[in-house]
Amino acid sequence: MHRAFLEILRLWDKLKEESEDLQQEVWAIVRRTVISEHLLSLRKQMAALDSGTGLYAALGALPAKQFDVVVLRYIGHYDTRRISWYLGITTRTVDYHLRKARERLSPVYRRILKGEDTV
Numbered sequence: 001m002h003r004a005f006l007e008i009l010r011l012w013d014k015l016k017e018e019s020e021d022l023q024q025e026v027w028a029i030v031r032r033t034v035i036s037e038h039l040l041s042l043r044k045q046m047a048a049l050d051s052g053t054g055l056y057a058a059l060g061a062l063p064a065k066q067f068d069v070v071v072l073r074y075i076g077h078y079d080t081r082r083i084s085w086y087l088g089i090t091t092r093t094v095d096y097h098l099r100k101a102r103e104r105l106s107p108v109y110r111r112i113l114k115g116e117d118t119v
Helices: 002-018 022-048 055-060 064-075 080-087 091-114
Strands: none
Touching: 002 022, 022 055, 022 064, 022 080, 055 064, 055 091, 064 080, 064 091, 080 091
């Protein structure tokens, strides 16, 4: 929360001048900051796990937004609209990040389905 308040303080003058809905903008900053911090911690934990298939390492290696979207969709079971709201991005951007993450993870999926060991 401290990071969120520092971000709001840093942007306060700009937010007051340019925001049509100041409360919504401030809440978006809080959501993004708090959720991003939690997801960053989860990302580090997953990257350190050994699934024996390389899946956790592959998840941990995803770019931040792709990781966030995958975790919220498949672990949190959130729909696209809810992910969009949490991350402060459009639903189309959520779909884009999910599609790109699937592309990056597909070699790992294929190895798992074939029953091959990771290298």
